[in-house]
Amino acid sequence: MATRCSSFENLLACSIVWMLLGAVVFCGCASLKPARSGTDHTEGATIVTVVSLADFHGALEPLALTTAGGDTIEVGGAGLISAYVSRIREVAPGPVVLVDGGDMWQGTLVSNLREGAPVVRFYNELGVAAAALGNHEFDFGPDGTDRTMPISPDDDPRGALKARVAEADFALLGVNVRLEDDGSVPEWAAKSVVLDEKGLRIGIIGGATVQTPVTTIVANVAGLDFLPLPGPVEEEALRLREDGVDVLIVAVHAGGGCEDNSDPDDLSTCENGELFDLVRALPEGLVDVFTGGHSHKGIAKRKQGAAVMQPYARGRYLTWAEVDAGGTRETKVHGPVRLCGAVVEGPNGPNCYPLHVRRSEESPRPATFLGAEIVSDKEMMALLEDDFDRAERLKRRPLNIDAKREIGRSYDSESPLGNLVADVLLESVDGADAAFVNGGGLRASLPEGSLTYGHVFEALPFDNWVAIMEVDGETLRRIVQHGHSGGHSALSWSGLSFHASGCSVEVIKVGGVKLDESARYKLVTNSYLAGGGSGFGRLDLDIDEESVRMAWDLPLLRDVVAQSLESRGGALRPEDFYSPDSPRQNIEGFCDD
DSSP states (O other): BBBBSSSSHHHHHHHHOGGGGOOOOEHHHOOOOOOSSSOOOTOOOEEEEEEEEOOOOOOOOOOOEOOSSSEEEESHHHHHHHHHHHHHHHHOSOOOEEESSSOOOOOSSSHHHTTTHHEEEHHHHHHHEEEEEOOOGGOOSSSSSSSSSSSTOOOTHHHHHHHHHHHHHEEOTTTTETTTTTTOOOOOOOSSSEEEEEEEEEEEEEOOOOOGHHHHHHHGGGEEEOOOOHHHHHHHHHHHTTTTTTTEEESSSOEEEEESOTTTTTTTTTTHHHHHHHHHHHHHHHSSSOOOOOOOOOEEETTTEEEEEOOOSSSEEEEEEEEEEEOOOOOOEEEEEOBBBBEETTTTEEEEOOHHHHHSSSSSSEETTOOOOOOOOHHHHHHHHHHHOOOOOHTOOEEEEOOOOSOOOSSSOOOOOHHHHHHHHHHHHHTOOOTEEGGGGOOOOOOOOEEEHHHHHSOOOOOOEEEEEEEEEEHHHHHHHHHHHSSSEEEESSEEEEETTEEEEEEEEEEEEEOOOOOOOEEEEEHHHHHTTTTTSSSOOOGGGGGGGEEETOOOHHHHHHHHHHHOOOOGGGGGGGOSSSEEEESSSOOOO
């Protein structure tokens, strides 16, 4: 899978037009960063402990849950992650290696305001050894918050990513990411890194999902190939084994998931996915630990003698494994463990699961982990205090509008929130006929009550801009059809309705009038879709570059939505935007394609 846009003119076209889309080896050697607290492990230790994070998405602040009795319990966040990792370091009999499965810094105000720099600072202090290259590592585009894709010849589409790499004390790994020009790994990434720790050589290989070109802004991955993982991983793994590494870890932004992780050897509840496909494709015994990401699900299993781990998402869980680098090669896997700041009693013992916390009237008690009480690391939180304060001021800004009930979202169907955002898009551009937004770009519902800018950010965390295009009716039909049956998240529409039977879209109306395939229509969407995301880049739609433009005169999409809500004022109700009795998308039957 490749994105081919080499000249600036082609790169710009690829950034805003779906239709025009169609080895240098680095292996660093380093020592682990000293633990913030822990034991000085003796030379000759053979047990290596591997701890994994993944899909952190800038979640430096803890999730705050309130009990029925009015107490607050924190889950995850930088302070608790540090406390749990420190406890593992305290009890581990040998080296502790902390790795990340990718998607580190995009997704919260505190991180996005500085394009991920606070996350890098946190990871440096925490002692992360290496991280896989996630698709959302590309989201910020050029260095600087005024744009998220290149708009001039001087813009480096990976400027923000390179700036974060320059700040990181840990390696960013992309064994399957290659430059189209010569097939080499980019200079800002690496195939692998080797750690020398207490007499042991620990190799870490990392890679990106092949889905990267359709799950980030296309212009920002221009000139890169994302190869299927098995071949590059196996080649590098064999090389490192020949070089004498004692323990081999593979951290990839490729996922799977298991419903039940109570028995590490029972894979009956696990789903196939890119991570398990990789495990099966490699020779048994070649890799000791696999850790994944991308799917936001939990895994703590053994397969083919290797630990296979994935800790859900947003820094609220950890998984870890122990590898005996001596003669036994035995591997143990643990977790996923929820990172509780305190606990209440639940059906299966003390926990901090939201449902149990919100129903509990008892006073919370301290959380324990590996035989010790957990206390959030105040020094780590203090390191990020300025970033927290800056984000908090913006999050609390009131929009002077009340949601009478939750304005819900949906990934794979029409929703009140999707229709609301589409309506705002349509209203933002004079003379527009229709507007659409993807369900995958909606990451939280708007809650009941007084709305703030922070609520809008949580719903629309991606730094998308407004995009405008003019298309003929035949092209519009193909867009509608792709949104209905293209295998990606559903589109919500404003100014357009349709009737579908199964997978087939049969009747489309624009402004209440049946679609004319020879007419011209002015559409409004977001820059992610206009850049070829969510599979649109593969449609080969016949639209020239002059028919598509970015609305640089408007702010980011979420700011357009926030301003619209603030101007609207008063009350907001889900039925204002969606009615099950008269949906904008009238769909009969099911589409399984």
